[in-house]
Amino acid sequence: xxxxxxxxxxxxxxxxxxxxxxxxxxxxxxxxxxxxxxxxxxxxxxxxxxxxxxxxxxxxxxxxxxxxxxxxxxxxxxxxxxxxxxxxxxxxxxxxxxxxxxxxxxxxxxxxxxxxxxxxxxxxxxxxxxxxxxxxxxxxxxxxxxxxxxxxxxxxxxxxxxxxxxxxxxxxxxxxxxxxxxxxxxxxxxxxxxxxxxxxxxxxxxxxxxxxxxxxxxxxxxxxxxxxxxxxxxxxxxxxxxxxxxxxxxxxxxxxxxxxxxxxxxxxxxxxxxxxxxxxxxxxxxxxxxxxxxxxxxxxxxxxxxxxxxxxxxxxxxxxxxxxxxxxxxxxxxxxxxxxxxxxxxxxxxxxxxxxxxxxxxxxxxxxxxxxxxxxxxxxxxxxxxxxxxxxxxxxxxxx
Ligand SMILES: *Cc1c(COP(=O)(O)O)cnc(C)c1O
Numbered sequence: 082x083x084x085x086x087x088x089x090x091x092x093x094x095x096x097x098x099x100x101x102x103x104x105x106x107x108x109x110x111x112x113x114x115x116x117x118x119x120x121x122x123x124x125x126x127x128x129x130x131x132x133x134x135x136x137x138x139x140x141x142x143x144x145x146x147x148x149x150x151x152x153x154x155x156x157x158x159x160x161x162x163x164x165x166x167x168x169x170x171x172x173x174x175x176x177x178x179x180x181x182x183x184x185x186x187x188x189x190x191x192x193x194x195x196x197x198x199x200x201x202x203x204x205x206x207x208x209x210x211x212x213x214x215x216x217x218x219x220x221x222x223x224x225x226x227x228x229x230x231x232x233x234x235x236x237x238x239x240x241x242x243x244x245x246x247x248x249x250x251x252x253x254x255x256x257x258x259x260x261x262x263x264x265x266x267x268x269x270x271x272x273x274x275x276x277x278x279x280x281x282x283x284x285x286x287x288x289x290x291x292x293x294x295x296x297x298x299x300x301x302x303x304x305x306x307x308x309x310x311x312x313x314x315x316x317x318x319x320x321x322x323x324x325x326x327x328x329x330x331x332x333x334x335x336x337x338x339x340x341x342x343x344x345x346x347x348x349x350x351x352x353x354x355x356x357x358x359x360x361x362x363x364x365x366x367x368x369x370x371x372x373x374x375x376x377x378x379x380x381x382x383x384x385x386x387x388x389x390x391x392x393x394x395x396x397x398x399x400x401x402x403x404x405x406x407x408x409x410x411x412x413x414x415x416x417x418x419x420x421x422x423x424x425x426x427x428x429x430x431x432x433x434x435x436x437x438x439x440x441x442x443x444x445x446x447x448x449x450x451x452x453x454x455x456x457x458x459x460x461x462x463x464x465x466x467x468x469x470x471x472x473x474x475x476x477x478x479x480x481x
Contacts, residue, residue: 104441105420118141119458132437132452139370145330149363152364156361158362160359163355176367177191184306187340189335193356193359194332194333196222196334199223199225201226204230212232215262215263217237218269220268261283265301273308289320291319292308300410321337321338323335390455415450429470433466434467
């Protein structure tokens with residue numbers, strides 16, 4: 082039986098939670114009771130699942146399952162140490178070599194998560210006396226990495242290259258080093274950063290250029306090689322962060338770049354140095370995922386993902402929903418208030434569609450939305466089912 086805490090030192094939390102509740106900002110995560118599939122069971126109900134990042138369906142791919150099982154039999158359940166001490170296994174090295182070849186870079190360092198990769202890398206690269214030019218809609222893990230670094234954070238408005246250039250003109254010379262960092266695909270809006278123009282600015286003002294490919298890994302570029310491949314910017318982006326947690330169906334993040342960068346991060350990236358290495362099963366699954374991506378099957382999966390994404394987005398727009406500036410498989414349906422977003426998501430769920438509402442602090446207070454993510458696994462029937470539910474509930478709530 083749980084022992085109740087006898088002090089009241091945390092009683093202020095009740096008021097804090099009440100405040101969040103009143104503003105519609107409380108998370109009550111649904112429980113997934115099946116695999117992460119196109120149709121999945123959440124909270125006892127089978128729904129068309131538009132909320133996962135399982136873009137290519139790899140979480141359930143037989144090759145990933147098999148690789149994970151074999152790795153457990155061969156190497157055990159855990160790594161048992163941090164990477165720098167005794168936790169670097171043959172599998173970790175294999176994954177890093179494979180990823181480096183896949184990305185066309187000299188070297189790769191794998192972190193326990195994309196979050197850890199951003200946090201550890203930004204913090205290691207810049208510090209006091211340096212500047213970070215950070216896009217305003219960057220992911221929270223970038224924001225936290227920037228804060229931890231102690232560098233001056235200069236935010237530039239979303240995808241506004243002219244404003245960024247102006248900021249660089251005004252301030253760049255005041256700082257020793259400077260980092261330019263952006264999401265490639267914005268996770269809440271599904272639009273793509275203008276990486277070509279940003280690469281030019283990085284060259285003009287001598288900025289270390291870092292791109293977060295969390296939602297671009299396995300989605301953009303040839304066979305899902307990412308945003309640098311998509312834009313043909315090979316050799317012009319100093320630091321590429323990617324994730325193994327989303328389209329790659331496993332768990333983890335990585336940094337791809339020069340040998341020197343990786344050697345430096347091994348010395349300085351704190352989450353990598355101080356937190357235990359990935360268990361063998363996860364690493365083996367990630368290796369299998371990269372092998373699938375490289376193969377014709379990977380090419381087919383990425384193609385199917387984009388066909389589904391384009392179809393679903395077009396149909397949502399035809400119905401009259403505000404899908405913002407989305408150009409990727411992430412399509413938001415922007416409604417404004419958090420209460421309305423919750424209502425929309427709730428009614429959709431009752432109609433058999435799970436599309437998560439996204440509210441502050443993930444997006445601005447007045448930009449609440451329901452976010453849809455289609456995958457390569459969705460059939461046309463799944464997508465049409467979801468579109469019908471959107472149509473019905475959208476009319477009911479006066480959104481269309
Ligand atoms: C999900 C995400 C991350 C974190 O990646 P994980 O591997 O899930 O920790 C980082 N950046 C962006 C833009 C993301 O969407």
